[in-house]
Amino acid sequence: MTDIDQTGDTPRSAVPTPKTGKSSPTIYDIAELAGVNPSTVSRALSKPGRVSPKTAQKIMVAAEQLNYQVNVFARALPTGRTQTIGLIVSDITNPAFFDVIRGAEAAASARDYTLMLAESTESADLELTAARRMLATVDGLILASPRLSDEEIASLAAKKPVVVINRTVDGVPSVIADSDSGVSDAVRHLADMGHTEISYVAGPERSWMSARRWESIKARCDWHGITAAVVASSQPTVDGGRRTAATVRAGTATAVICYNDLMAIGLMRELQAAGLAIPQDLSIMGFDNIFGSDFTTPPLSTIKSPLSELGAAALQRVLDAVDHADAAPTLPALPTELVLRGSTGRVKGS
Numbered sequence: 001m002t003d004i005d006q007t008g009d010t011p012r013s014a015v016p017t018p019k020t021g022k023s024s025p026t027i028y029d030i031a032e033l034a035g036v037n038p039s040t041v042s043r044a045l046s047k048p049g050r051v052s053p054k055t056a057q058k059i060m061v062a063a064e065q066l067n068y069q070v071n072v073f074a075r076a077l078p079t080g081r082t083q084t085i086g087l088i089v090s091d092i093t094n095p096a097f098f099d100v101i102r103g104a105e106a107a108a109s110a111r112d113y114t115l116m117l118a119e120s121t122e123s124a125d126l127e128l129t130a131a132r133r134m135l136a137t138v139d140g141l142i143l144a145s146p147r148l149s150d151e152e153i154a155s156l157a158a159k160k161p162v163v164v165i166n167r168t169v170d171g172v173p174s175v176i177a178d179s180d181s182g183v184s185d186a187v188r189h190l191a192d193m194g195h196t197e198i199s200y201v202a203g204p205e206r207s208w209m210s211a212r213r214w215e216s217i218k219a220r221c222d223w224h225g226i227t228a229a230v231v232a233s234s235q236p237t238v239d240g241g242r243r244t245a246a247t248v249r250a251g252t253a254t255a256v257i258c259y260n261d262l263m264a265i266g267l268m269r270e271l272q273a274a275g276l277a278i279p280q281d282l283s284i285m286g287f288d289n290i291f292g293s294d295f296t297t298p299p300l301s302t303i304k305s306p307l308s309e310l311g312a313a314a315l316q317r318v319l320d321a322v323d324h325a326d327a328a329p330t331l332p333a334l335p336t337e338l339v340l341r342g343s344t345g346r347v348k349g350s
Contacts, residue, residue: 241266
């Protein structure tokens with residue numbers, strides 16, 4: 001229907017002009033603008049399939065005109081859900097988590113969920129505090145490489161659905177990367193290059209994945225008759241890698257596999273600053289294949305982790321739990337793979 005303006009010949013829409021003012025628009029404002037009942041607006045915004053496409057389109061146009069923003073907490077009152085999932089990472093500055101976050105965000109968006117992000121800065125205490133606060137407002141929680149104890153994680157999972165990335169906890173769903181597949185190829189490559197002694201620069205003491213990577217490395221080295229030893233570190237960062245350089249140089253290993261790429265980059269820089277040539281004097285390999293790992297000189301050889309896939313799988317798994325879908329507590333491990341670049345080579349003189 002149209003009205004005629006004062007000139008008598010120009011039609012204008014019968015839909016009323018949107019209200020102005022400082023207060024936020026409500027579903028009642030949308031209903032008035034779209035010419036429908038408020039209950040119809042509520043159904044269209046929460047469950048679009050329950051109204052006709054024509055009516056839904058009118059409501060969406062009206063909502064856009066009013067710049068209406070959904071209040072997830074108000075929407076949660078009748079449903080018990082906020083359509084949000086929390087994700088806690090141990091170090092937001094570590095590029096390894098970029099792809100985890102991106103994968104989880106893409107999966108959340110596909111299911112009409114919003115991802116809330118927090119960081120623990122490698123602190124179990126901060127991680128627990130963030131997790132408890134998040135659980136009050138999200139429908140489920142993802143813990144990426146958590147530093148919490150098994151008991152603390154189980155306690156959180158007893159309150160709301162929780163999924164863990166790169167960690168296993170009895171009774172709590174998890175998604176992990178299979179270190180064995182990439183490590184097997186990495187150690188075989190180093191053995192073929194004549195290396196008979198390898199050091200592993202470990203990650204944080206409370207890192208479950210660091211321990212698993214060492215187990216894989218040790219098992220494969222034993223198979224090839226290679227001596228393997230652990231070098232402790234202070235932090236899983238570039239600076240943490242730099243601080244292990246003196247210990248690595250004092251040892252007799254001709255190749256080093258680091259817990260992650262950041263540490264490998266730090267170790268490489270420090271050894272090069274001390275006059276060592278990579279890989280002529282020492283072969284160095286990282287883990288994860290983060291963005292920028294090929295920007296070093298020489299480019300860093302690494303064991304690629306399926307970071308984006310881990311984030312997406314964890315998001316899907318936690319939503320399955322939110323929806324009470326039946327699923328195995330632990331999904332099959334996602335494979336890792338060797339990426340060879342210039343930081344590993346043949347032993348000098350071999």
